[in-house]
Amino acid sequence: MPEYLLGIDIGGTSVKIGLFNLEGFLLDKRSIITDRSQNGSHILRDIAVFIKKNWLLSSIAGIGLGVPGPVKNNIVETCVNLGWGITDPKTELNKYFNYEDIAIKVTNDASAAALGEYAAGAAKGYSNVVLLTLGTGIGGGVIIDGRLHEGVDGISGEFGHIVVDKKHAFLCNCGKRGCLETVASATGIARLAKYNLDNTDLSSKLRNMDSFSAKTVFDLAKEKDEVAVLTIDEAADNLAAMLGSITLTIDPDLFVLAGGVSLAGDYLLQSVKRHYPDYIRPFDVKAGIVLATLGSDAGIYGAMQLVK
Amino acid sequence: MPEYLLGIDIGGTSVKIGLFNLEGFLLDKRSIITDRSQNGSHILRDIAVFIKKNWLLSSIAGIGLGVPGPVKNNIVETCVNLGWGITDPKTELNKYFNYEDIAIKVTNDASAAALGEYAAGAAKGYSNVVLLTLGTGIGGGVIIDGRLHEGVDGISGEFGHIVVDKKHAFLCNCGKRGCLETVASATGIARLAKYNLDNTDLSSKLRNMDSFSAKTVFDLAKEKDEVAVLTIDEAADNLAAMLGSITLTIDPDLFVLAGGVSLAGDYLLQSVKRHYPDYIRPFDVKAGIVLATLGSDAGIYGAMQLVK
Numbered sequence: 053m054p055e056y057l058l059g060i061d062i063g064g065t066s067v068k069i070g071l072f073n074l075e076g077f078l079l080d081k082r083s084i085i086t087d088r089s090q091n092g093s094h095i096l097r098d099i100a101v102f103i104k105k106n107w108l109l110s111s112i113a114g115i116g117l118g119v120p121g122p123v124k125n126n127i128v129e130t131c132v133n134l135g136w137g138i139t140d141p142k143t144e145l146n147k148y149f150n151y152e153d154i155a156i157k158v159t160n161d162a163s164a165a166a167l168g169e170y171a172a173g174a175a176k177g178y179s180n181v182v183l184l185t186l187g188t189g190i191g192g193g194v195i196i197d198g199r200l201h202e203g204v205d206g207i208s209g210e211f212g213h214i215v216v217d218k219k220h221a222f223l224c225n226c227g228k229r230g231c232l233e234t235v236a237s238a239t240g241i242a243r244l245a246k247y248n249l250d251n252t253d254l255s256s257k258l259r260n261m262d263s264f265s266a267k268t269v270f271d272l273a274k275e276k277d278e279v280a281v282l283t284i285d286e287a288a289d290n291l292a293a294m295l296g297s298i299t300l301t302i303d304p305d306l307f308v309l310a311g312g313v314s315l316a317g318d319y320l321l322q323s324v325k326r327h328y329p330d331y332i333r334p335f336d337v338k339a340g341i342v343l344a345t346l347g348s349d350a351g352i353y354g355a356m357q358l359v360k
Numbered sequence: 361m362p363e364y365l366l367g368i369d370i371g372g373t374s375v376k377i378g379l380f381n382l383e384g385f386l387l388d389k390r391s392i393i394t395d396r397s398q399n400g401s402h403i404l405r406d407i408a409v410f411i412k413k414n415w416l417l418s419s420i421a422g423i424g425l426g427v428p429g430p431v432k433n434n435i436v437e438t439c440v441n442l443g444w445g446i447t448d449p450k451t452e453l454n455k456y457f458n459y460e461d462i463a464i465k466v467t468n469d470a471s472a473a474a475l476g477e478y479a480a481g482a483a484k485g486y487s488n489v490v491l492l493t494l495g496t497g498i499g500g501g502v503i504i505d506g507r508l509h510e511g512v513d514g515i516s517g518e519f520g521h522i523v524v525d526k527k528h529a530f531l532c533n534c535g536k537r538g539c540l541e542t543v544a545s546a547t548g549i550a551r552l553a554k555y556n557l558d559n560t561d562l563s564s565k566l567r568n569m570d571s572f573s574a575k576t577v578f579d580l581a582k583e584k585d586e587v588a589v590l591t592i593d594e595a596a597d598n599l600a601a602m603l604g605s606i607t608l609t610i611d612p613d614l615f616v617l618a619g620g621v622s623l624a625g626d627y628l629l630q631s632v633k634r635h636y637p638d639y640i641r642p643f644d645v646k647a648g649i650v651l652a653t654l655g656s657d658a659g660i661y662g663a664m665q666l667v668k
Contacts, residue, residue: 203612211609226642227641
C-alpha cells in the first residue's frame, strides 16, 4: 500500500533523498554520490537501485525530482553540471522499476527549493514568492498565485543570468558579461573583492591573502574591513536591483534568499534591504525579504511537493 | 435584457468607451473628454451620465474599466494623471446607476491593453504574454497561463520604472535615476538624442532643430542620420535588456510592443530583436517579439474582457 513520498534533489556532488509520509512530514534523509562519469548516464540508475534496495516500490506513492537545469513538462532540457542533454527521468526511472508506473514529476532544483520554502519554510502562508539561491552560481524559483511557475521553456527564475552590472561587466560562464551571478554569487563576491583590491587604495586584510572565499569577505565586512564592506555593499546593491526589477515585473509578496551566500545571515539581509527602496518607486509597496529556513533540505521538500 | 458589454479606457485626455456584444464583438466606439478638474472627481460621474444617456442600463451586462494607475482587487490605488487617490469605481458608478448592481471590474490601463491584445490582437493563441506600452511613459501588462497577473499590490508590469541605464542615469519622474522610461519612452528617446547631440561629434539634422519628437528621431534614423541611428540603437538596446530580464524571470512566449513609439514599426522591432539575444543565454529559447495590432483600441477590448 502506498504510504511514502520521495523528494529527491540531484546535485553535482550528491543526490539527496528524502522520505516523507503522505502528509509531507519528513521521515528520513539519505544521500548517494552523484556519478557524473559517462555524461551522468548512471545517475538515474543509481537512484532507482537505491530506492529498490531501501523501500518496497509498492509503498511509494510518488517521486519528485529536482535537477540543476531547465525543465519543461517534466522533461529536462539540459543539465551541464550532470552531463545530461534532453532527459526524461520519469520514463527512465520507470524502466528500472519494471514499469510499475509510479507517479514521477521533475522540476528545476531552484524551483524545487522555492516550492519547499513555500510549502514548509520561510514562505509558508504567502502566495506570490520569489526565491533566489545564492551559491556558486545564482538560480531562482517563482511561485505565482500558489503555483510553481516554470515558464514556457522552463527558464523562469534564472535570475543569475540577468545582466545587471555593466560597470564591471565581468565575463560570465554563460558567455555574457555583467550577469548578476558575476557580482553576487559566492564566486562573484570573491571576484568583486579582488577587483576592489586591484582598483582602490582601501585598506584590507584581504591584501595579505593569496585567495579567499565569499565567506571570508562577509566575515571581514562584519569587522568593517574597508574592501570587504565596499564589496558586500556592491553585491547587495546588485541583488537589490534584481529584487526591484522583479517587484515591478511580477509584484510578489515575499523574496526568500537561499543558498550558501545566504548563510551570511542578517548582514546580507540588512544590506539588501537598505538598497531595495532605491529600485522601486517611493509609493510602491515593498515586498518582504527573508532568509530561507529549510537550508539544504528545501530541495527535497519541494520535490516531494510535486507529487503530494 | 442584458445584451451589451462596455469596455472603457480612461486616459488623461479622453475616455474611450467601446460597446461590445456578449461575444466580445465591437459594435460601437465613443469618447468623452476627461475632466481632470477638482482631482478628477467628475470623471466617473461623466461616464455614468454618458452611459445612461446612450443605453438602457438593463441592456448592460457588465462594464470593464482600464485606468492609468495601479489597481488591486478592482480598487484603484492612485492615478496621478487623473488626480485620483484610492478610488472604488464600482461603488461610485453603481451609486450613479441607482444601485442597479451592474458587474463592474477595474484594472490598470496597460494590463487592459495586454488582455486586449491577448484576447483579440497580436497575442491571440499565446498564453504567457508580456505587453509593453511605449508612449510618453512606459507601462506594461503581464498574462500568465492565460490570466491577467496584476501582482500582490497591482504594480506588476511597471517596466518603465525598472532601472536599466546606470550609464546616463537620467532623472525619472518617479524620483529614481536610469529607469527604462528615461531612455526608451517617447520623451526618453528625445532626451537621449539631445544627450548624444551634446556629447558626440556625430553629424545630425537634429542639430538644426530647436526641438524634436521621438518620431522625428525614428524618421531620421531610417535615413541613416548618425545621432538618430545611435539613439534608436541605444533605446532598443535598453528595451532588449528589459525583454531579456523578463525572459529569465517569467519566461513568456510572446512580447508585444504597443503604444505610440511602437508605431515606428519594423525599424523598432528589428532593432530590439537584434539586441535581445545579448541578454539571454545562447541556449535559451527566444520569446517572440511582435507589434501590437489593436492600436488605441487595445484598452477597450481588454477592459471588456474583464467582464466577459
